[in-house]
Amino acid sequence: MSSGLKTRDLTIGYRRAGKILKAVGRDLNLFLKSGELVALLGPNGSGKSTLLRTLARLQKPLSGTISLFDKPINQISAAELSRIISVVLTGKPAVNFMSVYKMVSLGRIPYTGRWGGLDSTDKREIEWSLKAMNVWQFRNRQLDELSDGEKQKVMISRALAQKPRIMILDEPTAFLDINHKHETLRLLRDLAFDQKITILLSSHDFDIVTRIADRIWMMNRNGTIQSGAPEDLFLSGGFESVFGKKGFRFDPKTGTFIFETARCGKVRLTGDETGRYWTERALQRSGFQIVVEPDEAEIRIEVGQKGTLFSWQVKTTTHQGEFDSIYRLLEFLTEKLKTPAV
Amino acid sequence: MNRNLTIFVLLGFSLLSLFLLTLFLGSVHIPLGEIVGILIGNEPTRSVWEKIVLELRLPAAFTAILAGLALSISGLQMQTLFRNPLAGPYVLGISSGASLGVAILILATVTLQTLSGFNSTGISPLAIVIAATLGASSVMLLITFLAMKVKSTLTLLIVGVMFGYAVSGLVGILIYFSKPDDIQAYLLWSFGSFRGTGWRELKILLPCILIGAIYSIARLKSLNAMLLGDDYATSLGQNLKRTRFEILVSTALLAGSVTAFCGPVAFIGIAIPHLCRALFRQSDHSVLIPAVMLAGSSMALIANIIAGMPGSDYALPLNAVTSIFGAPVIIWVVIRQHRSLDTP
Numbered sequence: 001m002s003s004g005l006k007t008r009d010l011t012i013g014y015r016r017a018g019k020i021l022k023a024v025g026r027d028l029n030l031f032l033k034s035g036e037l038v039a040l041l042g043p044n045g046s047g048k049s050t051l052l053r054t055l056a057r058l059q060k061p062l063s064g065t066i067s068l069f070d071k072p073i074n075q076i077s078a079a080e081l082s083r084i085i086s087v088v089l090t091g092k093p094a095v096n097f098m099s100v101y102k103m104v105s106l107g108r109i110p111y112t113g114r115w116g117g118l119d120s121t122d123k124r125e126i127e128w129s130l131k132a133m134n135v136w137q138f139r140n141r142q143l144d145e146l147s148d149g150e151k152q153k154v155m156i157s158r159a160l161a162q163k164p165r166i167m168i169l170d171e172p173t174a175f176l177d178i179n180h181k182h183e184t185l186r187l188l189r190d191l192a193f194d195q196k197i198t199i200l201l202s203s204h205d206f207d208i209v210t211r212i213a214d215r216i217w218m219m220n221r222n223g224t225i226q227s228g229a230p231e232d233l234f235l236s237g238g239f240e241s242v243f244g245k246k247g248f249r250f251d252p253k254t255g256t257f258i259f260e261t262a263r264c265g266k267v268r269l270t271g272d273e274t275g276r277y278w279t280e281r282a283l284q285r286s287g288f289q290i291v292v293e294p295d296e297a298e299i300r301i302e303v304g305q306k307g308t309l310f311s312w313q314v315k316t317t318t319h320q321g322e323f324d325s326i327y328r329l330l331e332f333l334t335e336k337l338k339t340p341a342v
Numbered sequence: 343m344n345r346n347l348t349i350f351v352l353l354g355f356s357l358l359s360l361f362l363l364t365l366f367l368g369s370v371h372i373p374l375g376e377i378v379g380i381l382i383g384n385e386p387t388r389s390v391w392e393k394i395v396l397e398l399r400l401p402a403a404f405t406a407i408l409a410g411l412a413l414s415i416s417g418l419q420m421q422t423l424f425r426n427p428l429a430g431p432y433v434l435g436i437s438s439g440a441s442l443g444v445a446i447l448i449l450a451t452v453t454l455q456t457l458s459g460f461n462s463t464g465i466s467p468l469a470i471v472i473a474a475t476l477g478a479s480s481v482m483l484l485i486t487f488l489a490m491k492v493k494s495t496l497t498l499l500i501v502g503v504m505f506g507y508a509v510s511g512l513v514g515i516l517i518y519f520s521k522p523d524d525i526q527a528y529l530l531w532s533f534g535s536f537r538g539t540g541w542r543e544l545k546i547l548l549p550c551i552l553i554g555a556i557y558s559i560a561r562l563k564s565l566n567a568m569l570l571g572d573d574y575a576t577s578l579g580q581n582l583k584r585t586r587f588e589i590l591v592s593t594a595l596l597a598g599s600v601t602a603f604c605g606p607v608a609f610i611g612i613a614i615p616h617l618c619r620a621l622f623r624q625s626d627h628s629v630l631i632p633a634v635m636l637a638g639s640s641m642a643l644i645a646n647i648i649a650g651m652p653g654s655d656y657a658l659p660l661n662a663v664t665s666i667f668g669a670p671v672i673i674w675v676v677i678r679q680h681r682s683l684d685t686p
Binding site: 053056057058077078079080081082083085086087089093095096097098099102106107109110112114115116142162 | 560562566567569570571573574578579580581619620622623624625626628
C-alpha cells in the first residue's frame with residue numbers, strides 16, 4: 001500500500017506579519033494510506049481545523065513538509081492538487097439560488113474547459129456522485145429547500161465529483177441528527193472501502209467514529225498526535241488521557257464513558273446476558289457498584305426473560321420486589337432503599 | 343431549461359421594444375414607421391427627424407444599453423467577489439474617485455482663471471470625462487494594490503467603502519469652497535445622464551465596455567467557483583489573487599468608463615443582479631451574465647425614458663430615477679435574505 005500523504009516534522013498554527021502567533025501542532029509525522037478512513041479527534045481548540053486546512057494546502061505550515069504521492073506538496077500545481085484533494089468545510093455555504101445538481105457540478109471545475117461546459121464524462125461523474133451520496137432524487141431541488149443533513153450529503157457529493165484520491169472533511173457530522181450522522185459516516189466508510197478514496201475527517205462524535213474509523217488521530221492538548229486503531233487507543237488509555245475529566249471515567253472494556261456518582265450500594269447481577277448489560281449500565285449511572293462476589297453484595301438482582309419481556313427480581317436484607325422495567329427498578333432502589341429502614 | 347429560455351426570450355423582446363420606445367419618445371413627435379424607416383436607411387418625410395433620431399436619440403439609446411449592461415456585470419461580479427449582497431460597482435470608491443477627479447478639475451480651472459484674470463465660458467465635457475476616468479482609475483489602482491496585499495475579501499470591502507467616504511469628504515470640501523456657478527458642470531455630471539454621449543464619445547465608451555465584459559465572461563468559471571467562498575475556490579484549483587485582480591480591473595473598466603461619461607448612475611449595478619438571480623432562481627454565472635446584460639440594458643432604457651418625462655418639457659436627474667427604483671429592490675433583497683439566510 002502506498003502512502004498517499006505524508007508529513008515530516010510538520011508544525012502548524014497561525015502567523016501574523018511573519019511572526020509565529022500560535023503553534024497548535026508541533027513536529028507532526030503523519031501519513032495517510034489510500035483507502036483508509038482516519039478520524040481526527042480532539043478537544044475544541046486543539047487545532048483540528050488548522051491541521052486539516054494545512055494538509056489541504058488552504059493554509060501554510062509554520063515549518064516542516066507535506067508530501068503527496070512522494071512529491072512535495074509545494075511542487076504540485078493548483079490545478080493538479082484540485083484533482084487529488086477535495087474538501088468539505090464546516091459551515092453551510094451561503095449560496096442563495098442554486099440547485100443541488102449545479103452545486104455538485106461545481107466539483108467538476110478542475111476538469112472542465114474555459115467556459116465550464118459539462119461533457120458526457122462530467123455528467124456521468126456528477127450522476128455517480130449524487131447517487132453515491134443518496135441525493136440523486138433531490139437533484140432538481142434548490143439547496144435552501146433541503147435539511148441540514150441533506151445539504152451536507154450534497155456538499156460531500158460535490159467533493160466527490162472532484163474525483164479526489166483524498167477527501168478531507170472538517171466536522172461533517174456537526175449539526176446533523178443521529179440518523180444523518182450514521183448515514184453520512186456509513187456512506188463515507190463505503191467510499192473508502194469500495195472506491196479506495198482516502199478519507200480524513202474531524203469529528204466530536206466519539207462513539208460512532210471510533211466504530212467506523214480505521215485509524216484515529218488523537219490530538220492532544222500539547223499539540224502532539226497519537227495515531228492508531230481506535231482499539232489500540234482504548235487499550236493504551238490514549239482516549240482517557242485526553243478526554244478523561246473529573247466526574248467521569250473511561251471504561252476501556254466497553255469504550256464508553258462512565259459517569260461517576262456517589263456510591264449507593266453494591267449490587268450483584270445475575271440472569272440474562274443482554275438484560276444484564278443494560279441493567280449494569282443503568283445502575284452505574286445511578287451510582288451503584290457492580291460486584292461479582294455474592295458475599296459482598298448488599299443488593300441482589302436477577303434479570304429474567306420471557307420472550308421479549310424482561311423482569312427484575314430484587315432482594316435486599318430488608319426489601320424485595322419484582323419490576324417490569326429498568327426505570328421502575330431504579331425508582332424502587334433509589335426511593336425505597338433510602339428510607340431509614342435500610 | 344425551458345423556463346430559462348422563455349425568460350431570455352422575454353428579456354430580449356423587452357429590450358428591443360424599449361429600444362424602439364426610446365427612439366419614439368421625445369419632445370418632438372415622430373411616427374414609429376418613420377423611425378424604423380430612418381433606421382433602415384429610408385428617406386424620412388422631414389429631414390430634421392433623421393437628425394433627431396440618428397444624432398440624439400440613437401446615441402442616447404446605445405449609451406443607456408451599454409451603461410446598463412456594464413454596470414450590471416460589474417455589480418454581479420462584485421457581489422460574487424465579496425460574497426456580499428450589497429456590493430456593487432461603486433463599492434470600491436469608483437464613483438467617489440471619479441467625482442474627486444471632476445471636482446479637482448473644476449477647482450483647478452476656476453483657480454487658474456481667477457489667477458490669470460481670464461474668464462472662459464466653462465469646462466468642456468471631454469475634460470470632465472478625462473478627469474473622471476483619471477480619478478476612478480487612481481482609486482481602483484490603489485484598491486487593486488491593496489487587494490494583492492490584503493487576504494480577506496471582507497477587509498477589502500470595508501477598506502473600499504471607507505475609502506469612498508474619505509474621498510467623498512474631500513469632494514465635499516472642494517465643493518464647499520467653490521462658487522455655485524463654478525460647480526454647475528460638476529453638479530450636472532453628478533446628476534447622471536445617458537443623453538450627453540454622442541457618437542464621438544461612444545467610440546471611446548464601446549471598446550472600454552467590450553474589453554471589460556469580455557474579461558468578465560472569460561472569468562466565468564472562476565466566478566462560479568467563488569460562489570462557494572475563498573477556501574472552496576482555492577481547493578478547486580483557482581488562483582484567487584489573479585482572479586480577484588482581473589475582476590477588479592474589469593470592474594474599473596466597466597464602471598469607470600460609464601461613470602466618466604454618464605456620471606455616477608446609482609443602484610442599477612446593485613439591483614439588477616438580485617432581480618436576475620430571483621428571476622432565474624440561479625447563481626450560475628453562465629446564465630446570470632447574459633441575463634444581467636439584457637435586464638440591465640432594459641432597466642437603463644426604462645430609467646432613461648422616465649427621466650426624460652415624455653409628454654412634458656421637463657427632465658428628471660437620471661440618478662434620482664434609478665435611486666427611486668433601485669432602493670426598493672435592495673430593501674426587498676435584504677428582507678428576503680434575512681428570511682432565508684439568517685435563520686439556518
